[in-house]
Amino acid sequence: MKKRFISPFGLAIKRYLKLQRSLGRILDENEYVLGYFDRYLAAHFPETKYVTRAMVVGYLETMSHVHSTTRCARLSIIRQFCRFLFQLNPKTYIPETKLIPPAKRKTEPHIYTPEELQSILRRTSRLAPLDSLRPHTFTSLISLLWVSGMRISEVLKLNLEDIDLSTGIIHVRQTKFYKSRLIPLARSSTAALERYYNRRAQYGHDQHPTAPFFVNECAKRCNYITIQIVFHELVRQLGIKTAQGKPPRLHDFRHTFATRWLSEFYHSGKDPTACLPVVATYLGHTDVTKTQVYLHPSLEVLQTASKQFGAHAMQKPIKTRRNPK
Template structure:
């Protein structure tokens, strides 16, 4: 079974998936099955192994890892049994994002510019980072990995992203101007130097950005409508929602806009982009009205 697992992992990695978690899980399952003298996947064994997970979500993830492997290997060897992927009945729950208003983003940037030392680089670093995230929808990890060489005439070159893909993110003229002002103040050295640095000139760390951002949210007087506080990652959600709100009219054009947004944001699966509809009441209302019209009159609204 291990040879089949290695072949499966190698194939998936050639398509851009890291597969580190899958490798750990599948090799753990193979060892578990070997203890029972099994060289093929059997449903009961897969469920028994998955049930060792400490939570329903983890048990579900373990079993689904085996199911994905079996779907691949059964193309050549039907001796493997395919377990029911939803055996544990787990459902992924996404946290409701805070959608920032234009005024709230402006207040965050203004609060960042008041950080100390007022004549140092730190206020401009934090303000530029917030402005860039809100205007591009980048993941914070992508922004912090940017080097001077990644800032090109055509936009930002985002290398080896979450799904090991590289993409080019175009910038609005105002974003270009703001980034260039920051770089002039920052006085970059070589092309390999990071764009965003701390006071010692080292790459800015996520934990430092998060802690500062949480304080800025309080200073800007931003309150969430839910029990959880607004997050740094919600700037990405906000960008996607505003992009969908400004999409062209017409179902066909809106569908094309959705596909373009998925590519722009670096989503490996368009279903991740469709989720942003749920975070936008007016867009979700439009989807509901279209569904109601189709069910009652047999037409799309």
């Protein structure tokens, strides 16, 4: 159902969203945020002709309970809309980017060890009911997060047609920032997914290409909230905690994936700078600077990097400037 915009800027919001969609952009979040902004303006500034700083600041104050990361994201949406309005009325206030203090990271990522992964998988394999597909679903899903670096949302959106078991290629479609990518898997990982696929068929689940790959007990696509609740209970039982004493997240498997690759690069003697774009491709990043956020080298890796740099520096000839004749 389309939102009804009721403020003096309602028509402008519709025009803005229509323009952005004509450029191929998906704007569900924008429509949600602008809808709340519209209702705030209708309630507090019903006769206004243009957006002012007081309006934006007042709107942000209604979100004081929301984390600064979310507030920054919503301010960015308002800012882009105000830039559009500025073309129609130069009196429009365009929010400065530093109107909200920089967001602090909510949680330090937890880098799972292979031992922690094995303990988690042993628990998922014993999930009730044992004679159902459920334990296989959780085991296969978490294993895929470990070996692929995919976002949990991407894994849950996979359909049967998205996984080519003959080539070991996963097609991730229209994910974050509306990009698609291909992810190659090792033979062992492909074999594990094939075993789950066969079990899924044995339980009589839909085999249509557009059917969800991971299904729950109701033969529906797995729900993120349910997966998260079960996972948090598993890690709680196992006593796995972050450095801050909090339960680790499913998203931390993505951080773990990138960090494991970095460690492998150093231990195998490969050039991390040359190999980093490979990790970025797996993670779906077009800019390696975004991938660096997911890298959390251990002390051992840092020591290895230091030794390699020292060896490189010793081999590099020192150029001296000759005295002119």
